[in-house]
Amino acid sequence: MPVTSLITPLQSGRYYHVYNRGNNKERLFHFKGNYDFFLEKYFLYLDPFVQTYSYCLLPNHFHFLIRVRENEINPKKVSNQLRKLFICYARHINIQEKRSGCLLSKNFRRVEINHEDYLKRLVLYIHYNPVKHGIVNDFTNYPYSTFNLILLNQSSRIEKTELTDWFGGYDNFLDYHHIKIDDIRIKRLIIDD
Numbered sequence: 001m002p003v004t005s006l007i008t009p010l011q012s013g014r015y016y017h018v019y020n021r022g023n024n025k026e027r028l029f030h031f032k033g034n035y036d037f038f039l040e041k042y043f044l045y046l047d048p049f050v051q052t053y054s055y056c057l058l059p060n061h062f063h064f065l066i067r068v069r070e071n072e073i074n075p076k077k078v079s080n081q082l083r084k085l086f087i088c089y090a091r092h093i094n095i096q097e098k099r100s101g102c103l104l105s106k107n108f109r110r111v112e113i114n115h116e117d118y119l120k121r122l123v124l125y126i127h128y129n130p131v132k133h134g135i136v137n138d139f140t141n142y143p144y145s146t147f148n149l150i151l152l153n154q155s156s157r158i159e160k161t162e163l164t165d166w167f168g169g170y171d172n173f174l175d176y177h178h179i180k181i182d183d184i185r186i187k188r189l190i191i192d193d
Contacts (some may be wrong), residue, residue, distance in 0.1 A: 010075040021061035037140040045085045056145035063126045
């Protein structure tokens with residue numbers, strides 16, 4: 001298993017699990033519009049620098065599976081763009097909620113993913129997260145993840161074709177997501193969040 005680190009450098013052409021949570025596990029998203037605003041700003045700040053494969057936004061934390069673009073000669077720029085996103089979103093929520101101070105934990109976490117099997121398990125973990133945290137009983141009904149976006153036959157900023165190819169195609173992607181999942185398997189999948 002990859003080691004979680006706050007100082008793992010983001011490097012060109014590599015895959016990463018990027019995640020963060022609300023400061024003191026506080027709520028990040030209060031309304032549907034918050035989720036939409038966060039994703040809009042995410043793609044504005046990050047799309048030129050990373051390819052996005054999967055995500056899930058939960059009330060107090062989020063997960064992304066990204067790959068730093070091959071042509072990105074200064075991968076530190078990705079960390080800077082994430083910082084800009086977090087500042088922008090914190091300002092938005094601080095105004096909305098009439099609060100001040102840090103919204104997100106100081107440092108976002110990132111784990112380099114360097115095995116294809118781990119990539120597949122991470123995608124399942126990300127999509128399954130709303131069930132893991134008791135938000136929904138069926139992850140296919142959760143609106144703030146890429147699972148249903150991948151199923152739609154329309155263009156998006158998600159790398160759907162490459163992602164489903166990891167599973168051997170669209171049908172195998174679906175089959176992989178409908179295997180019986182238990183807590184022991186989930187604990188082995190990834191990390192604590």
